[in-house]
Amino acid sequence: MVEKLEDTAGEAVLPLVEEALRVGKRRVETGRVRVSVSTEVQEQVVRETLRSERAELERVPVGRELAEGEPAPTMRQEPDGTVVVPVLEEVLVIERRLVLKEEIRMRLVAVDEAVEQPVAVRRQRASVERLPPSPAGNGPERDR
Structure with missing residues (x-):
């Protein structure tokens, strides 16, 4: 394009003149893909040795009283691998002894004391009177 210059x-x-660039994008399908997955099962025998451990416990009664000042036994392992765990128990020991605590001394002392006190005393007396027979003379004789 040629333009004439004006003088x-x-x-x-x-x-x-300036050109402007416009960039855009669009999706264009160029093809399709279908994926199918199938699984085959095949059994196999697998051999392996598994190791496990279990604890065997044996309780051995000892019943020994520790001597005065003897330290308490601690856990130990014997040469064959056995672990020995001591089980301790604290026991209350009660002693019963007779102790003469005191004496009580008692003696009898005779004391004479004159006492005056008014007291009501009752006494019954019986008087007997004989009466002559009744004039009718029919009934038995009575004592009054």
Whole structure:
């Protein structure tokens, strides 16, 4: 494209042109894919040795009283691998002894004391009177 330059008083005017770029994208299907998965099962025999451990406990009664000042036994391992765990028990020991704590001394002392106190005393007396027989004379004789 050619444009004519205008000449005005020794000046030239040049038109400037700029291109703008516009970028875009679109999806275009170029093909398709189908994926199928199938599983085959095949049994195999697997051999392996597994190790496990179990604890065997044996309780051995000892019943021994520790001597005065003897330290308490601690856990130990014997040469065959056996671990020995001592089980301790604290036992309350009660002693019963007769102790003469005191004596009480008692003696009898005779004391004479004159006492005056008014007391009501009752006494019964019987008087007997004989009466002559009744004039009718029919009944038995009575004592009054």
